[in-house]
Amino acid sequence: MQLKYHMVTIEDLVPENHFLRKLEAALDLSFVYEETAHLYSRRYGRAPIDPVVMVKYLLLVFLYGIPSERQIEVRCADSNAFRWYLGIDLDERVPDHSTISQLRRRKPAFRKVFRRLFEEVVRQCVEKGLVSGRLAVTDSTHVKANASRASKQEVDALEEVGNYWERLDAYEEEGLEELKRQTGQRRAKRTKQVKKDKRRSHKKVSSTDPESGYMKRPGKPSGFYYLSHQTTDPDHGIITAVTVTPGGVHDSRPYLEQLEYVHKSVVPLQAAAADSAYDFPLAHRALEELGIDFFVVPQPAHDRTKAELKRDAFTYNEQRDVYLCPNGKELRRKRLYRSGSGLFWEYWAEKKDCGSCPLRQKCLNETDKAGARKLQDSYFKTVVQEHFSRRWEPDYREALKQRQIWCEGTFAAQKWGHNLTRLLRRGLEAAEDHCLLSAAALNLKRMIKHSV
Known part of the structure; x- marks a missing residue:
């Protein structure tokens, strides 16, 4: 048996036009050192695995839709391109999959890197002109929690509407002053003790992952899920904001905060489009004050009056x-x-x-x-009627069409190739990390595609 010797380097084994070469040139991860500097000691302990390598390690999971962290170790071991991207030579051992688990357990603050990674990618997309703010489309998708329906139990939970009430405070005071001008009378200003309007109700909770939410919606699977709420710029399909909530949270709850974040911190918005789940009166007024046109599918009217005369x-x-x-x-x-x-x-x-x-x-x-x-x-009512008076105009209908194409299409791409179907770990923070990495992976692919 004859052996053949080859004089090659790992650099020779990765094609010049490989996606990971383009990614390495496009994405600067030096900020990871800044974010993680306080987590590592320079004087004590063994030399750690480079934090940039760990971020790349996890990013590969979502870029290539690898379903588990055990499998990423196997893929990195036998892929020359993966080794090249991680900076691991042919004769070196790739990080063990358990290293990721230990990183999360020993350095929980490391997770801030994933939010920063997503924001850095969005910032680069804005700089390259891939995000215009002409229109922002928003929707949510369910992501299966790592919890079975058998773990379901009912608890007496205290529900809070959250900062929705706080947003209404100013408008309520405005309305009371208007009523005073008309009638000469007004009731006392609402106090902190009653403004939260706490209500007690029964809630289905998983004993395995109590931070997930039980979802039961028409046309959707029932069980324990998280919701990934995403706002996308339809010019090139760049996801500009991601918020994760338990599956039982209504879509409208994080909507205004998310749009305000995009408008003030990412790119000024000219218009926003959403489906009927986001048609609540406060959204119409809040977006009007921000100077954002609102294109939304109206919710069907329901007259629940028991009287014969409606x-x-x-x-x-x-x-x-x-x-x-x-x-x-x-x-x-x-x-x-x-x-x-x-x-x-x-x-x-x-x-x-x-x-x-x-x-x-x-x-x-x-x-x-x-x-x-x-x-x-x-x-x-006035601003709601003003918005809906344009329902049949071409730009209104086109905005809703763009919402359907880019929201549903983006979710489909993430579920098919970027691990947005189910979670590997438990807890709201883990769910947020997962959804941020999935969104960052898709953004990177679209950024590189439109930048070449």
């Missing part, structure tokens, strides 16, 4: 700001009401008018203690 039986007089009932009586603006759904103007009829009205049986329920009919209008 809301459409009443006529609104815009000049006098009153509603006229079928019997010709007026319902005048009386107070500003606040609930978990938002702020509402309440229009009340006079009790004496309803008491002698021939339509009383059709208009009021027997259990109605007030004895007079009332209607509610969103405090943000």
Whole structure:
């Protein structure tokens, strides 16, 4: 048997046009040393594995859709391109998969690098002109938590609406002042003790991963999931923001914070588009004040009034700001009401008018203690109507089409090739790391594709 000797280096074994060569030239990871300097001692212990190598190690997992950290060790061991990218020569051993686990356990602050990595990639995309801010499209997708349905248990959980209430505080005060100008009276300013509006309810929780959320939505799988909320610039499909929440959180909860972050910290936005899950009145007003056009699919209207005479039986007089009932009586603006759904103007009829009205049986329920009919209008009704008046315009419909193409298409690409189907680890922080790396991997591919 004859042996053949080859005089080659690892540099010779990686094609000149290989993707990882382009990635190495495009992405500067020197910031990793700055972010992790406080985590390593220069005087004690063995020499650590280079933190940049660890970031590249994990980035390869999401760039190539490798389903586990054990498999990345195998792939790196037999791939010349992977070895070249990591800076590991042919006769050197690649990092053990357990090194990643130990890194997370011993240095939990290392996870800040993943958020910084995502932001650095987005910054480079902005510099290269791949993000314009012309339109921002937002949606969420479910990512399977590392928890089985068998671990489900019900607990008595205290729900908080969060900073949604805090956002309403200013608008509520504004509305109360307007009511004072009209009627000469106003109630006291809302206090901290009641503004959070805490409510107690039963909640399904996993004993395995209690930070995940139980999801049960029409057309979606039920079980324990996390939600990755992503805002994308449709010019070249660059993901500009990622927020991760438990699966039971409504899509609208992180929406305004995410758009404000993109608008102020990434690129000024001209318009935003979203599906019906994001159609809540506060969003219309908040984006209007930021100077952002809002294109959203309207939620279907549901009249839950138990009375026979529904809301459409009443006529609104815009000049006098009153509603006229079928019997010709007026319902005048009386107070500003606040609930978990938002702020509402309440229009009340006079009790004496309803008491002698021939339509009383059709208009009021027997259990109605007030004895007079009332209607509610969103405090943000004017701006909502203004936005929806453009629903059939070409630019409105085109924005919704772009949202469908780029949100759904981006999620499909991430689930197919960038590990956004299920989580390997447990906890909200681990879920955020996972989704950030998936988004950064896709952004890098699109950045390199459009920069060549």
